[in-house]
Amino acid sequence: MSRLTERLVAAWYRGHPALALLRPLEALYRRVVQRKRARFLAGLSPSYRAPVPVVVVGNITVGGTGKTPMILWLIEHCRARGLRVGVVSRGYGATPPSLPWRVQAEQSAAQAGDEPLLIVQRSAVPLMIDPDRGRAARALLASEPLDLILSDDGLQHYRLARDLELVLIDASRGLGNHRCLPAGPLREPVERLQSVDAVLYNGAAAGAPGAFQFTLQPSALVNLRTGERQPLTYFPAGQALHAVAGIGNPQRFFTTLEALHWRPVAHAFADHAAYSAELLQFSPALPLVMTEKDAVKCRAFAAADWWYLTVDAQPGAAFAAWFDTQLDRLLPSA
CATH class of the missing domain: 3.40.50.300 (P-loop containing nucleotide triphosphate hydrolases)
Incomplete structure (x- = not known):
């Protein structure tokens, strides 16, 4: 953004x-x-x-x-x-x-x-x-x-x-x-x-x-590369991770990750942003979690520890x- x-x-x-x-x-x-x-x-x-x-x-x-x-x-x-x-x-x-x-x-x-x-x-x-x-x-x-x-x-x-x-x-x-x-x-x-x-x-x-x-309720973590699905307990409380959101209100996604007791390093992008592997290389090396909307654009070059959070309307x-x-x-x- x-x-x-x-x-x-x-x-x-x-x-x-x-x-x-x-x-x-x-x-x-x-x-x-x-x-x-x-x-x-x-x-x-x-x-x-x-x-x-x-x-x-x-x-x-x-x-x-x-x-x-x-x-x-x-x-x-x-x-x-x-x-x-x-x-x-x-x-x-x-x-x-x-x-x-x-x-x-x-x-x-x-x-x-x-x-x-x-x-x-x-x-x-x-x-x-x-x-x-x-x-x-x-x-x-x-x-x-x-x-x-x-x-x-x-x-x-x-x-x-x-x-x-x-x-x-x-x-x-x-x-x-x-x-x-x-x-x-x-x-x-x-x-x-x-x-x-x-x-x-x-x-x-x-x-x-x-x-x-x-409300929007997070339901699971899905690995971009393999499609592996994990419960929200996959990352322990206090886990530091890079958080990527290219949506209309990125802060809502970062707040959701904080509510799950993780420590996101926030990376906000414009809504509908285009991504590349180089753009998403962050330091230090940490797991990366993004929105599902961003994930559909990143699967082709995803690293092994890239995940997206599924969210369901209730x-x-x-x-x-x-x-x-x-x-x-x-x-x-x-």
Whole structure:
């Protein structure tokens, strides 16, 4: 993560008088996003309406909120109900030969994108990437019989109509200064939360009507080179290790390692960072633990003592019951 980015993010969440200089740009940004949504609501923008329900799992803030683990939980929850589920994603940073592109587990992160590849490797779900998520949904339905589509992010992507909008918020950081880009971390004005179907707070009790809680629970260590899976007791309390995180909120990963009673030497990188063996050569020589999202980009050159931490979303019972009610409404015959 660059120092400029670090300072800007810190200003969004801790405050800085210089942000006032960005308010004219913020006002312009707000007008653009509000006009875009108004055109969608009025039916003036092209938008694909899929023949099956579409559930958008998105953010209103820039940065990580636990979206990928929540997508994985939703996939398994829908499958447990006997539903055939597929996923569409923008495929940020992916360079496929053509679009739309069906992601397969054996592909590279450079070709498929790190988050889509992680989701497919974990769940074997049918997943299509395309910056035009409407086109991705068409292609996915043409290749697979599905009952439901999950849109990985895409809250602000109105080329795909949706039946349910779920917004995830990092409870530890909240909405920062409640201002839109570039003066704050919001992709849309805070009032947008009033129109979504549910808000899920990562890591704390929600409290607000229509809001729910979920947590991210570490579950195992997996060796990048061999695929060997070990319990969290594999490293003893007090173990020093290098910790690598190229996610929206790297500190959350480092805090998780500390909560496991290890002593991480933190190495924060930009979200979706590209890695090489040389970039990850740290001193002193210690075991290295990274996020699963980073691991999909590092297996080809991993050292013997490189591991990734698997993390699972655990929503509260209230959200699971609410989501089941929504599925009954959207898919009464199922």
